[in-house]
Amino acid sequence: xxxxxxxxxxxxxxxxxxxxxxxxxVVYTYDSxxxxxxxxPAIKASFEAECACTLTFxxxxxxxxxxxxxxxxxxxxxADVVVGLDxxxxxxxxxxxxxxPHGQDMAGLTLPISWDDATYLPFDWGxxxxxxxxxxxxxxxxxxxxxxxxxVSVIIQDPRSSTPGLGLVLWAKAVFGDEAHQFWDAFADQxxxxxPGWSEAYxxxxxxxxxxxxxxxxxxxxxxxxxxxxxxxxxxFAEGHYMQIELAAQLAGSDQPALAAAFxxxxxxxxxxxxxxxxxxxxxxAQSAALPDGFVAAPDEALLMPTDWVAANRDLAIDEWLxxxxx
Amino acid sequence: MAGRAGALAGWAALAAVGLVCLAPLLALxxxxxxxxxxxxxxxxxxxxxxxxxxxxxxxALAVPxxxxxxxxxxxxxxxxxxxxxxxxxxxxxxxxFGLLAVWGRSGWVxxxxxxxxxxxxxxGILLVHVFFNLPLATRLVLQGWAMVPPEQLRLGAQLxxxxxxxxxxxxxxxxxxxxxxxxxxxxxxxxxxxxxxLILGGGPKATTVELAIYQALRLEFDLxxxxxxxxxxLALCLAVGLIAxxxxxxxxxxxxxALQPIALPRPKMLVWLDxxxxxxxxxxxxxxxxxxxxxxxxxxxxMPASILPALARSIGVALGSGLLATMAALAxxxxxxxxxxxxxxxxxxxxxxxxxxxxxxxxxxxxxxFNPILDPxxxxxxxxxxxxxxxxxxxLLRLFMPALAQIKADYGRLAQMCGLAGFAxxxxxTLPLLARPLGLGMGLAVALSMGDLGVITLFASPDxxxxxxxxxxxxxxxxxxxxxxxxxxxxxxxxxxFYVFDKMGARLGxxx
Numbered sequence: 126x127x128x129x130x131x132x133x134x135x136x137x138x139x140x141x142x143x144x145x146x147x148x149x150x151v152v153y154t155y156d157s158x159x160x161x162x163x164x165x166p167a168i169k170a171s172f173e174a175e176c177a178c179t180l181t182f183x184x185x186x187x188x189x190x191x192x193x194x195x196x197x198x199x200x201x202x203x204a205d206v207v208v209g210l211d212x213x214x215x216x217x218x219x220x221x222x223x224x225x226p227h228g229q230d231m232a233g234l235t236l237p238i239s240w241d242d243a244t245y246l247p248f249d250w251g252x253x254x255x256x257x258x259x260x261x262x263x264x265x266x267x268x269x270x271x272x273x274x275x276x277v278s279v280i281i282q283d284p285r286s287s288t289p290g291l292g293l294v295l296w297a298k299a300v301f302g303d304e305a306h307q308f309w310d311a312f313a314d315q316x317x318x319x320x321p322g323w324s325e326a327y328x329x330x331x332x333x334x335x336x337x338x339x340x341x342x343x344x345x346x347x348x349x350x351x352x353x354x355x356x357x358x359x360x361x362f363a364e365g366h367y368m369q370i371e372l373a374a375q376l377a378g379s380d381q382p383a384l385a386a387a388f389x390x391x392x393x394x395x396x397x398x399x400x401x402x403x404x405x406x407x408x409x410x411a412q413s414a415a416l417p418d419g420f421v422a423a424p425d426e427a428l429l430m431p432t433d434w435v436a437a438n439r440d441l442a443i444d445e446w447l448x449x450x451x452x
Numbered sequence: 453m454a455g456r457a458g459a460l461a462g463w464a465a466l467a468a469v470g471l472v473c474l475a476p477l478l479a480l481x482x483x484x485x486x487x488x489x490x491x492x493x494x495x496x497x498x499x500x501x502x503x504x505x506x507x508x509x510x511x512a513l514a515v516p517x518x519x520x521x522x523x524x525x526x527x528x529x530x531x532x533x534x535x536x537x538x539x540x541x542x543x544x545x546x547x548x549f550g551l552l553a554v555w556g557r558s559g560w561v562x563x564x565x566x567x568x569x570x571x572x573x574x575x576g577i578l579l580v581h582v583f584f585n586l587p588l589a590t591r592l593v594l595q596g597w598a599m600v601p602p603e604q605l606r607l608g609a610q611l612x613x614x615x616x617x618x619x620x621x622x623x624x625x626x627x628x629x630x631x632x633x634x635x636x637x638x639x640x641x642x643x644x645x646x647x648x649x650l651i652l653g654g655g656p657k658a659t660t661v662e663l664a665i666y667q668a669l670r671l672e673f674d675l676x677x678x679x680x681x682x683x684x685x686l687a688l689c690l691a692v693g694l695i696a697x698x699x700x701x702x703x704x705x706x707x708x709x710a711l712q713p714i715a716l717p718r719p720k721m722l723v724w725l726d727x728x729x730x731x732x733x734x735x736x737x738x739x740x741x742x743x744x745x746x747x748x749x750x751x752x753x754x755m756p757a758s759i760l761p762a763l764a765r766s767i768g769v770a771l772g773s774g775l776l777a778t779m780a781a782l783a784x785x786x787x788x789x790x791x792x793x794x795x796x797x798x799x800x801x802x803x804x805x806x807x808x809x810x811x812x813x814x815x816x817x818x819x820x821x822f823n824p825i826l827d828p829x830x831x832x833x834x835x836x837x838x839x840x841x842x843x844x845x846x847x848l849l850r851l852f853m854p855a856l857a858q859i860k861a862d863y864g865r866l867a868q869m870c871g872l873a874g875f876a877x878x879x880x881x882t883l884p885l886l887a888r889p890l891g892l893g894m895g896l897a898v899a900l901s902m903g904d905l906g907v908i909t910l911f912a913s914p915d916x917x918x919x920x921x922x923x924x925x926x927x928x929x930x931x932x933x934x935x936x937x938x939x940x941x942x943x944x945x946x947x948x949x950f951y952v953f954d955k956m957g958a959r960l961g962x963x964x
């Protein structure tokens with residue numbers, strides 16, 4: 126009995142000592158980022174090689190769910206860094222008031238727009254786009270307006286539960302302004318269905334339920350590179366494409382601020398940025414190498430609305446969408 | 453039940469259900485928030501309407517299907533009845549893809565007709581909900597038929613009872629006893645439908661309360677508003693439940709010997725109708741499952757290695773919550789059969805309402821409650837097992853209650869005369885007679901817990917993913933084929949577990 130107690134005590138001390146020696150950095154992120162096929166494992170390996178620490182990714186649903194979990198945990202959260210906030214979520218993230226300035230040098234960023242936010246650090250980005258199968262749709266629409274005037278069947282995501290869905294209503298609002306409801310009125314009859322998240326919509330599209338699906342300009346690259354399938358393409362729209370920038374931020378309540386800062390620096394270094402395209406299927410935010418074959422060049426016309434505009438227009442844009450589609 | 457200890461266990465189970473369902477809701481209600489406005493009420497109206505229609509249709513179709521299954525004997529009937537449980541046990545996303553492979557715009561039916569059919573809209577919602585719940589409603593009606601002693605059927609056959617007489621003596625009383633409960637169970641299940649209603653419903657016309665709750669919790673972080681919406685929904689469900697349970701008339705067929713059941717004589721016309729119904733039902737239920745299997749087989753090779761540990765965790769959680777739910781339901785059913793009628797009905801209805809509890813509200817509320825005390829991700833798996841158990845318990849109660857009541861009526865006095873009481877009575881009288889619903893209940897509980905996703909997502913830690921979570925992650929990163937493979941593994945494991953328990957109950961059980 127005594128022996129066992131001693132052993133247990135020794136174990137407790139040993140594990141305690143081990144954790145005191147190697148600090149742990151906890152990073153909250155969305156599920157597919159941390160998955161074994163996502164960028165997470167490679168980032169863990171390359172960061173741990175230089176930080177003398179343990180890096181733990183905690184997957185917490187999608188981008189919006191990660192943020193809401195952080196808000197639920199509040200000051201008690203173990204998280205030091207969050208990776209994967211979406212630019213459309215910045216108003217909510219600001220409301221949460223959980224984040225500290227990142228202090229990173231952003232000179233190396235290669236975004237098509239200028240970015241100088243002191244709190245949210247971009248690590249990759251993409252354009253929303255309607256993806257189609259070239260063997261099934263020969264003449265895709267060339268603009269949002271043409272899309273709504275035509276009769277192409279489309280699957281989109283619900284803006285109330287998914288970030289690409291929210292991006293689309295903001296996209297339409299940015300392009301059409303006060304006439305956005307007319308766009309939705311014209312478009313409504315082409316929408317086969319609306320899904321709660323991106324994955325169901327994309328899955329239904331692959332099953333052939335619609336001719337186009339709301340996704341990203343980078344989606345075809347996955348099929349080309351990972352599957353050797355070059356039938357998928359993203360339609361180029363004349364009005365420009367709504368940008369979705371994925372952001373990282375440091376928690377104000379982090380007990381490892383120095384490590385957190387080092388991680389953010391690592392996140393925009395070539396070691397991570399070079400693997401982003403083929404593991405997260407987005408454009409790197411600080412591109413240092415050429416994009417792999419299969420990635421077509423990003424469209425030129427970027428649409429990104431200021432945070433104030435998003436905050437002011439989000440509910441209105443969702444209401445217009447709801448009014449047109451619920452009819 | 454086993455005397456005082458049994459009653460104590462019953463009260464403990466009741467307290468657990470109350471605590472798990474109400475504490476999270478109260479925790480969220482304590483947050484500031486608005487009561488539902490025009491948008492909230494329109495969503496509430498739609499949710500109740502689609503649930504009521506889905507339940508009505510499921511129950512209406514279950515009557516002829518259960519009749520056909522009772523009257524027709526065929527090889528493999530027992531297995532067919534066991535597999536009838538399949539749709540109800542499918543994870544929602546898997547079922548949606550299976551259904552659309554058959555009924556979608558490029559599905560088999562469209563291919564056959566040569567033109568895409570459009571099922572999106574209210575008809576799509578009803579399709580998916582009837583697909584899920586017709587089998588469940590049928591099983592609940594069949595449980596009613598199982599209470600008829602075979603010698604009464606023999607007597608009926610010998611007396612040359614026509615179908616009118618059969619209907620008056622057996623059919624109508626059985627339906628009166630089982631249908632209101634079956635309606636209520638299906639109705640409450642359809643209340644919390646979310647992804648299935650939105651996707652098959654074709655868009656925001658089909659917004660259910662669960663989506664509005666999700667929106668309030670995740671997008672707007674308006675915890676108080678989400679809780680108020682959930683509370684109003686619960687109150688409306690309570691009203692529906694009060695009406696439904698008022699319509700129940702318990703049956704008393706009396707005790708019998710454990711003879712083999714026989715087929716009652718049926719007119720030729722009805723025999724043909726029975727066969728037609730069986731073939732249609734097999735197609736309606738079987739084809740989407742076939743589609744799931746075909747889609748999944750292609751993707752089996754693409755699955756990541758993390759499938760196996762995730763499968764093991766899922767099975768562990770499912771067995772844990774299945775056992776917990778079965779024992780708690782047994783204790784509760786025992787308690788309810790001892791209570792005064794009014795009180796009994798109140799307790800039963802209160803427990804039934806757990807079916808309509810919003811998983812999102814439960815998950816978030818529990819998170820808020822646990823967060824100050826311990827790291828929520830440390831308790832992810834046990835908590836998932838507990839919450840699943842509570843959510844499944846009402847269904848099991850519906851299975852056990854009528855059986856227990858009848859055992860008490862038929863054998864209570866005999867047991868007393870023989871001096872059997874307490875545990876001995878439970879062991880030698882109740883348990884053998886209850887084995888059949890017990891097996892079915894345990895199978896349902898285990899299988900339902902396998903597919904659950906609602907509560908765990910918020911708590912998940914890096915190395916505690918269950919199989920449904922891995923499947924969703926695969927779907928979320930373009931790996932549709934691998935996700936379909938994982939879905940097939942999940943469905944196979946789920947049905948396997950269900951089949952084992954259901955069969956075990958049927959083998960060990962005596963007819964009542």
